Amino acid sequence: MSQNLPRTDPRPKVRLYVEQPLGQGQHIAVSQEQVHYLGNVMRMKPGEAVALFNGRDGEWRGVLTALAKRGGEAECDGQTAPQLNPPDLWLLFAPIKKARTDFIVEKAVEMGAARILPVQTEFTNSERIRRDRLQAHAVEAAEQSGGTHVPGVADLAPLARVLADWPEDRVLWWADEGLAGSDPIADPAPAPAAILIGPEGGFSPTERARLAALPFVRRLSLGPRILRADTAAVAALTLWQARHGDWG
Numbered sequence: 001m002s003q004n005l006p007r008t009d010p011r012p013k014v015r016l017y018v019e020q021p022l023g024q025g026q027h028i029a030v031s032q033e034q035v036h037y038l039g040n041v042m043r044m045k046p047g048e049a050v051a052l053f054n055g056r057d058g059e060w061r062g063v064l065t066a067l068a069k070r071g072g073e074a075e076c077d078g079q080t081a082p083q084l085n086p087p088d089l090w091l092l093f094a095p096i097k098k099a100r101t102d103f104i105v106e107k108a109v110e111m112g113a114a115r116i117l118p119v120q121t122e123f124t125n126s127e128r129i130r131r132d133r134l135q136a137h138a139v140e141a142a143e144q145s146g147g148t149h150v151p152g153v154a155d156l157a158p159l160a161r162v163l164a165d166w167p168e169d170r171v172l173w174w175a176d177e178g179l180a181g182s183d184p185i186a187d188p189a190p191a192p193a194a195i196l197i198g199p200e201g202g203f204s205p206t207e208r209a210r211l212a213a214l215p216f217v218r219r220l221s222l223g224p225r226i227l228r229a230d231t232a233a234v235a236a237l238t239l240w241q242a243r244h245g246d247w248g
Contacts, residue, residue, distance in 0.1 A: 024079075029072075030073055053148045089245070096200055109151060111241060116134075119157060129155075134153045163210070173218050179219060
């Protein structure tokens with residue numbers, strides 16, 4: 001807790017993501033959409049406190065100084081939590097149905113993915129995504145989970161292009177449904193790392209052959225059963241975080 005706040009001062013429960021720098025005495029603009037949420041949904045009034053974070057400066061207590069239809073303002077009066085970034089773990093996944101894609105992004109944020117990369121495979125069900133909408137889901141998940149980091153959501157890109165530009169020092173763990181029912185293949189390695197989750201129809205024979213041939217790719221077993229794509233994402237993130245992440 002910041003020395004600027006008494007130890008009896010409770011940490012605000014309502015959290016807002018903002019883009020401005022945060023610091024003692026800083027005045028922060030509150031958007032029209034956020035004002036609607038604070039005033040009409042949470043029934044908050046000027047003088048009450050919210051938690052503010054921007055993904056860089058930790059979490060700060062902000063006292064609401066104005067709430068108007070076109071926007072509001074809050075003033076920072078003490079830091080309530082330091083900046084805590086997740087391990088350097090990326091999640092790559094093939095988009096599926098809208099609600100389940102939203103679920104993957106939400107859970108990836110909650111479970112500490114540092115970056116989220118949707119990829120287009122031969123059997124991907126969705127040919128386009130709304131990156132701005134998925135990024136908004138990431139912000140909401142960070143607000144609700146108490147995190148101070150918001151992972152960036154990349155534009156949908158062909159898997160082949162992502163693999164061609166892959167950084168050599170980052171291990172890519174391929175959650176291979178072909179390993180279901182077999183003995184586990186290796187333990188996930190520490191960061192920098194990434195996890196690849198395939199589409200509902202699995203990877204094509206061509207994609208499987210290419211993945212198996214790449215020197216930075218490792219096959220990962222997720223147990224004796226074939227999991228749905230959204231379940232596989234949660235299972236793989238859990239496995240990595242439990243062994244190499246920030247859960248300890």
